[in-house]
Amino acid sequence: MITPSANILCFGAAHFDRTLQCTEDFVPAASNPVRTLHRKPGGVSRNIAVHLRLLGNTVAMLGAVGDDGDGDQVIEALSNVGIDTRLLMKLSGMTTAGYTALLDETGELALGMMNAEVYDQLTIARLEPALTSLQAWPWWLIDANLPSDTISWLAENKGQTKFCAATVSPSKAARFAPALDKIDLLIANRAETRVLTGIEVNELDQAKTAIEILRAKGIPDVVITLGAQGVVSSSKTGTAFWQPLPTRLKDVNGAGDAFYAGFLSTYSQPGTSFDDAMASGLALASLTAETDGTTVWDLTQKAVNDRAAQAKSSLL
Numbered sequence: 001m002i003t004p005s006a007n008i009l010c011f012g013a014a015h016f017d018r019t020l021q022c023t024e025d026f027v028p029a030a031s032n033p034v035r036t037l038h039r040k041p042g043g044v045s046r047n048i049a050v051h052l053r054l055l056g057n058t059v060a061m062l063g064a065v066g067d068d069g070d071g072d073q074v075i076e077a078l079s080n081v082g083i084d085t086r087l088l089m090k091l092s093g094m095t096t097a098g099y100t101a102l103l104d105e106t107g108e109l110a111l112g113m114m115n116a117e118v119y120d121q122l123t124i125a126r127l128e129p130a131l132t133s134l135q136a137w138p139w140w141l142i143d144a145n146l147p148s149d150t151i152s153w154l155a156e157n158k159g160q161t162k163f164c165a166a167t168v169s170p171s172k173a174a175r176f177a178p179a180l181d182k183i184d185l186l187i188a189n190r191a192e193t194r195v196l197t198g199i200e201v202n203e204l205d206q207a208k209t210a211i212e213i214l215r216a217k218g219i220p221d222v223v224i225t226l227g228a229q230g231v232v233s234s235s236k237t238g239t240a241f242w243q244p245l246p247t248r249l250k251d252v253n254g255a256g257d258a259f260y261a262g263f264l265s266t267y268s269q270p271g272t273s274f275d276d277a278m279a280s281g282l283a284l285a286s287l288t289a290e291t292d293g294t295t296v297w298d299l300t301q302k303a304v305n306d307r308a309a310q311a312k313s314s315l316l
């Protein structure tokens with residue numbers, strides 16, 4: 001049985017995602033009547049931090065919000081689940097980040113808009129004074145919403161801390177490219193893997209080639225998630241393929257972030273193995289895909305363990 005204790009500092013995005021739908025035919029460059037379908041907390045680092053916390057870990061978030069209502073609500077929502085928000089900067093004159101999706105009258109995406117400017121303020125100059133206290137955390141989860149310079153500087157200055165990279169999106173994944181030799185754990189999906197390796201990952205042997213390239217750059221633990229196809233992993237114990245766990249699919253949104261949280265929650269505990277962590281990652285991804293939204297609010301370690309018990313791998 002895992003005793004939650006790990007100290008994980010999560011760097012990156014915490015904001016709100018809004019989804020609006022046109023109530024009449026969508027007309028570009030015009031005022032469209034809409035209804036708001038939902039407004040939910042989001043951001044890769046936030047999604048991972050919340051699941052880590054719900055599993056009992058000691059978690060803090062380092063990020064940035066604006067001095068607006070959204071910023072206060074982001075901080076409050078994280079505090080309410082017991083995440084330490086003292087390293088979340090509230091920057092005056094800035095707007096809290098946010099993703100807004102506009103669906104047309106049929107429910108198809110008409111327009112997606114991401115304002116992430118506030119994350120550009122997570123500069124080396126802002127983080128440098130706190131470096132010693134940042135290095136006191138044994139695990140860093142870094143999402144690629146941080147500026148490239150800051151990512152490289154953190155990688156250079158990780159000290160004894162494990163540097164865990166979350167790629168976020170194909171365009172942002174490239175921010176890790178100069179720091180690959182300093183990363184301890186990388187988890188990426190197909191498209192993000194292609195950006196970092198130049199390999200198009202459609203088949204398992206392509207995933208194996210890509211993972212070997214990443215390991216050769218010096219990353220000891222690499223995981224490539226392949227959506228409904230499963231996962232390919234590589235660590236000192238070898239390269240393996242994992243089937244996805246049986247899932248009553250509801251909403252796959254956030255399954256990748258959930259995989260990361262499940263993996264890291266287990267891997268950061270003393271006495272666990274890479275394979276235990278893979279099983280937990282698959283389990284939390286599966287539980288999240290059975291839930292509406294990105295967060296399993298009634299999550300328990302038992303639910304993760306029960307689901308993880310079904311995980312199977314084969315060496316590639």
Ligand SMILES: Nc1ncnc2c1ncn2[C@@H]1O[C@H](COP(=O)(O)OP(=O)(O)OP(=O)(O)O)[C@@H](O)[C@H]1O
Binds near residue numbers: 231254
């Ligand atoms: N249809 C599915 N059935 C079962 N498991 C799934 C399915 N889709 C995803 N998963 C699980 O979630 C994991 C992560 O999914 P995926 O590779 O799509 O990540 P992602 O592209 O980063 O997702 P996102 O960023 O939208 O959260 C998969 O490796 C798998 O374990």
Ligand SMILES: [Mg+2]
Binds near residue numbers: 189256
């Ligand atoms: Mg993802």
